[in-house]
Amino acid sequence: MAITKTVGEYVFGSGSFEQLADLLRPRREIEGAPVVFLLDHFFAGSGLMSRLPAEDDDQILMVDTTDEPTTDSVDGFTLRVRETCDREPAAVVAIGGGSTLDTGKAVSNLLTNPGQAADYQGWDLLRHRGVFKIGVPTISGTGAEASRTCVMLNAEKNIKLGMISEFSIFDQLLLDPDLTSTVPREQFFHTAMDTYIHCVESLGGRFRHPVADSFSKEALRLCRESLLEDDMQSPGSREKLMVASYLGGSAIGNSFVGVVHPVSAGLSMVFHTHHCIGNCIALNGLDEFYPEEAAEFRRMRDVQNIPPPPKVCTGVTEDQLVQLYDATIVHAKPLANALGDRFADILNFDKAASIFRQL
Amino acid sequence: MAITKTVGEYVFGSGSFEQLADLLRPRREIEGAPVVFLLDHFFAGSGLMSRLPAEDDDQILMVDTTDEPTTDSVDGFTLRVRETCDREPAAVVAIGGGSTLDTGKAVSNLLTNPGQAADYQGWDLLRHRGVFKIGVPTISGTGAEASRTCVMLNAEKNIKLGMISEFSIFDQLLLDPDLTSTVPREQFFHTAMDTYIHCVESLGGRFRHPVADSFSKEALRLCRESLLEDDMQSPGSREKLMVASYLGGSAIGNSFVGVVHPVSAGLSMVFHTHHCIGNCIALNGLDEFYPEEAAEFRRMRDVQNIPPPPKVCTGVTEDQLVQLYDATIVHAKPLANALGDRFADILNFDKAASIFRQL
Numbered sequence: 259m260a261i262t263k264t265v266g267e268y269v270f271g272s273g274s275f276e277q278l279a280d281l282l283r284p285r286r287e288i289e290g291a292p293v294v295f296l297l298d299h300f301f302a303g304s305g306l307m308s309r310l311p312a313e314d315d316d317q318i319l320m321v322d323t324t325d326e327p328t329t330d331s332v333d334g335f336t337l338r339v340r341e342t343c344d345r346e347p348a349a350v351v352a353i354g355g356g357s358t359l360d361t362g363k364a365v366s367n368l369l370t371n372p373g374q375a376a377d378y379q380g381w382d383l384l385r386h387r388g389v390f391k392i393g394v395p396t397i398s399g400t401g402a403e404a405s406r407t408c409v410m411l412n413a414e415k416n417i418k419l420g421m422i423s424e425f426s427i428f429d430q431l432l433l434d435p436d437l438t439s440t441v442p443r444e445q446f447f448h449t450a451m452d453t454y455i456h457c458v459e460s461l462g463g464r465f466r467h468p469v470a471d472s473f474s475k476e477a478l479r480l481c482r483e484s485l486l487e488d489d490m491q492s493p494g495s496r497e498k499l500m501v502a503s504y505l506g507g508s509a510i511g512n513s514f515v516g517v518v519h520p521v522s523a524g525l526s527m528v529f530h531t532h533h534c535i536g537n538c539i540a541l542n543g544l545d546e547f548y549p550e551e552a553a554e555f556r557r558m559r560d561v562q563n564i565p566p567p568p569k570v571c572t573g574v575t576e577d578q579l580v581q582l583y584d585a586t587i588v589h590a591k592p593l594a595n596a597l598g599d600r601f602a603d604i605l606n607f608d609k610a611a612s613i614f615r616q617l
Numbered sequence: 618m619a620i621t622k623t624v625g626e627y628v629f630g631s632g633s634f635e636q637l638a639d640l641l642r643p644r645r646e647i648e649g650a651p652v653v654f655l656l657d658h659f660f661a662g663s664g665l666m667s668r669l670p671a672e673d674d675d676q677i678l679m680v681d682t683t684d685e686p687t688t689d690s691v692d693g694f695t696l697r698v699r700e701t702c703d704r705e706p707a708a709v710v711a712i713g714g715g716s717t718l719d720t721g722k723a724v725s726n727l728l729t730n731p732g733q734a735a736d737y738q739g740w741d742l743l744r745h746r747g748v749f750k751i752g753v754p755t756i757s758g759t760g761a762e763a764s765r766t767c768v769m770l771n772a773e774k775n776i777k778l779g780m781i782s783e784f785s786i787f788d789q790l791l792l793d794p795d796l797t798s799t800v801p802r803e804q805f806f807h808t809a810m811d812t813y814i815h816c817v818e819s820l821g822g823r824f825r826h827p828v829a830d831s832f833s834k835e836a837l838r839l840c841r842e843s844l845l846e847d848d849m850q851s852p853g854s855r856e857k858l859m860v861a862s863y864l865g866g867s868a869i870g871n872s873f874v875g876v877v878h879p880v881s882a883g884l885s886m887v888f889h890t891h892h893c894i895g896n897c898i899a900l901n902g903l904d905e906f907y908p909e910e911a912a913e914f915r916r917m918r919d920v921q922n923i924p925p926p927p928k929v930c931t932g933v934t935e936d937q938l939v940q941l942y943d944a945t946i947v948h949a950k951p952l953a954n955a956l957g958d959r960f961a962d963i964l965n966f967d968k969a970a971s972i973f974r975q976l
Contacts (some may be wrong), residue, residue: 261640261789266625281620430620433828468860469629469792476835501827502721 262469263424264404264508265393268431270501272493275434278394279311281351285390289348292316294339294389296362298323298354298396306353306396306437317342323357326532328411329375332364335529339369346370349390352465353437355449356400356533359393359406366391367408376412379419386425393428397436398499399449399534401456401507403431409533411526431602433504435496440450446491448534448566450499451555453506454481455537458551459516460509463595473509477502485558516596517605520589525617527585528578529570539567543617547596571617586610622783623763623827623867624752627790629860631852634793637753638670641708641943644749648707649795651675653698653748655721657682657713657755665712665755665796676701682716685891687770688734691723698728705729708749712796714808715759715892718752719767722785725750735771738778752787755796758808758893759856760815760866762790768892770885777885780807781908792863794856806923807893809858810914813840814896817910818875819868822954828967832868836861839933844917875955876906876964879948884976885942888929898926902976906955930976945969 269277282293292315299320301307312318319335339347346369352362364375366388371378378384393403402408406427407420418425438446457474480502484495521544522536531539538555545552559566575584587593587610593601628636641652651674660666671677678694698706705728711721714865723734725747737743752762761767765786766779779785797805816833839861843854880903881895890898894972897914904911918925933941946952946969952960 259918261626261628264625266623266786267620268828269620270826427625467629468856469627469863472835472839472860472864475838479834480831497827501831504828505831 262467263427264511265408265428265431267505268433268504270425270433272434272436272497274432275306275309275394275437277298278351278392278432281304281392281430281432282351285348285481286313287560289346290349291348292343293480294319294343294347294350294365296321296335296350296352296354296358298358300354301396315343317347317534321358323352324409325530326526327357327364327409328380330413332375332410333359333366335361336368336375339365340403348387349392350388351392351394353394353396355397356402359395359400359402360410360420362391362410363388363428364410364421365465367421367423368423375410375421376415378421378423378504379410379412379417381422384421384423384425391428392430392432394432394434394436394437395500395503397446398503398524399440399452401453401503401510403428403433404504404507406511416527418526431504433500434494435500438496438500439491441526443491444564445534447539447559448567450476450481450485450490450502450527451538451541451558452534453477453499453502454485454555455482455518455541456510456515457506457597458548459518460513461549463514463516464598465514465595467512468511470509473505474513476506477509480505484556486561490562514595515592517544518595520586520592521613523589524582524586524614525570528581531570535567539570539617541600542567543613546613568587569617571614574615578613579614582614583607583610621826621871622765622786624787624790626788627792627863629792631793631795631856633791634665634668634753634796635833637710637751637791640751640789640791641670641710644707645672648705650704650707651702653678653702653706653709655680655694655709655711655713655717655724657717658868658971660755661841667764674702680713680720681715682714684889685770685885686720686723686768687772688717688738689772691720691727691734691879694720694724695727695734698724703788706748708751709747710751710753710929712753712755714754714756715761716755718759718761719769719779721750721752722747722767722787726780726782726784734769734780735774737780737782738769738771738776740781741781742784743784747784747804750787751789751791753791753793753796754859754862756800756805756808756861757797757855758811760812760862760869762787762792763866765870768854775886777882790863792859794852795860797859798850799853802850803923805829806918806921807897807926809844809849809861810897810900810917811893812836812858812861813844813917814877814900815869815874816865817842817907818877818951818955819872821907822875822951823957824873824954826871829868831869832864833872836864836868839864849921855872873943873954874951876903876952879945879951880972882948883941883945883973884929887940890929890932894926898929898976901926902972905972928976930973933974936975941973942966942969
């Protein structure tokens with residue numbers, strides 16, 4: 259049984275973004291070095307950007323999250339920090355959704371570990387603690403703020419894999435539900451569903467971790483309150499979903515996902531579908547494995563007045579089906595967690611192809 | 618809004634005690650110094666004691682928990698460590714219930730901060746991070762494993778107060794539910810109720826912290842499953858109550874208790890009632906403020922076949938009632954959390970005296 263780590267230090271609450279300067283002050287005093295802010299490009303020119311507690315010599319880098327992070331994009335940011343700053347920064351602050359948070363974690367790690375992002379895709383490959391890192395999520399659901407990974411696409415190796423390491427955990431979080439008030443409605447819903455999905459996958463699997471189970475159950479309770487009984491974007495629901503995302507991220511670090519994430523990863527590799535919408539597309543077609551959850555997803559969609567996810571596999575070719583299957587079945591751990599060691603007999607090519615054709 | 622801290626690193630699971638040596642190895646390598654084990658005297662000569670991963674020069678100190686920790690007892694342990702070990706220990710490992718865990722935290726802090734325990738009773742008085750500390754609870758309920766305090770009686774000043782500081786948080790926890798299998802049944806129940814009580818107090822108060830609320834709700838769910846629907850000492854329930862205790866401790870660090878703890882503190886100061894049984898005695902007589910919770914407590918007692926708590930106030934004198942009231946009403950924060958700023962009008966002397974007379 260391995261040691262479990264999550265972020266043990268956080269500020270939570272409406273308006274707490276104003277405390278970012280206070281969180282940074284001791285870091286600036288100890289290190290005597292500038293701070294690097296990585297900000298989701300969604301906030302370019304926004305009020306949030308003008309409220310960044312940036313000082314002279316600090317660096318503000320905009321993260322284009324049109325596509326998900328790649329090893330190349332992470333290497334690019336790392337290089338820009340190195341070229342501008344001759345010292346190790348006092349802190350890296352990542353402000354945005356899962357892509358920006360993951361980029362911030364990866365850059366922080368690469369500033370203290372030699373080489374390139376691709377060198378550290380995998381389990382426990384980092385040798386040194388990264389630069390002190392603070393995560394500030396502006397959308398709730400991915401759990402990236404609490405997880406011990408930072409996922410990157412690697413085009414050369416055709417893999418999507420994170421730097422899975424205790425060093426990929428943020429040192430502190432600033433959780434301000436006000437920051438999620440400007441998220442477009444469909445994106446808000448699909449991202450919230452990420453928490454719902456990884457928690458039902460975790461609880462439906464064979465592997466059990468009692469602390470993760472508790473985090474997952476409470477996260478699901480909050481998802482249901484917010485998505486079935488209220489407007490998901492009300493202040494109260496945004497607060498609940500921010501807690502749910504943190505708990506779900508803490509849970510999934512100590513457990514495993516199931517069938518949804520591998521299928522979604524297939525879509526991501528072949529069609530470049532983003533993580534959260536990909537999960538929704540997958541769950542929507544996985545009634546055979548998750549009958550109650552797929553139905554509840556559709557109920558949540560109805561309550562929140564969100565249209566069905568787009569069809570991505572219309573006209574899928576046989577070649578693409580092979581690619582989709584390969585990129586799905588490679589995820590042995592979550593599939594075994596959900597279906598047992600003989601998962602490839604259950605989710606064989608024909609079964610998977612019939613599922614994909616409907617997505 | 619202050620920053621929240623809890624223990625972010627832990628090993629959880631049946632049999633995980635065997636991993637204590639693995640947790641200590643990196644500390645030994647970095648520090649090149651011995652380890653100090655503080656072990657609840659309940660385990661003197663036990664199998665657990667023989668399984669301690671102690672090496673040459675390590676120190677094993679037995680903690681007599683007949684009475685709760687005092688500033689004097691903590692100073693005594695600190696002196697013994699200093700006299701035996703000319704270096705800072707590599708780690709302090711506290712193995713036991715709340716009293717032992719709190720003693721371990723306090724000793725760890727005093728090994729790096731000059732002066733005596735009494736100098737640090739209060740809020741944020743410690744200047745230096747303590748010796749690396751690992752908590753190993755052997756009974757579930759107090760939440761001491763996750764809290765940011767270590768409570769000590771101070772006879773000279775007639776107060777019961779902790780070193781409330783981020784430095785009073787364990788660096789790592791080892792949570793092995795097997796260790797709670799030998800707890801005497803009544804003590805097991807009354808200690809489990811500590812989690813139940815501080816969670817209902819927190820959720821019943823005016824102050825709200827959404828993360829603490831989630832921790833409290835999930836902890837209560839686990840308490841109810843274990844105490845109403847199962848034998849509380851079954852392996853499954855012991856596991857759940859260990860999670861509940863950790864969550865409850867994490868919750869209470871970010872919120873406030875209510876009326877039960879102040880009344881219990883009064884009993885503690887006047888009759889030296891231990892914390893957990895004192896809470897049960899108090900809740901059992903506080904139907905006016907906690908009607909559903911007091912009734913649920915008695916249902917749990919019935920299900921688990923636990924006798925009512927002893928009467929401690931039979932024949933209480935007027936002088937004692939004054940002392941009880943003074944030692945209760947001094948807890949302004951929790952009382953205001955439960956009853957509002959005019960708490961002293963609601964819980965006036967006559968009201969409190971009528972409650973105490975029935976305890």
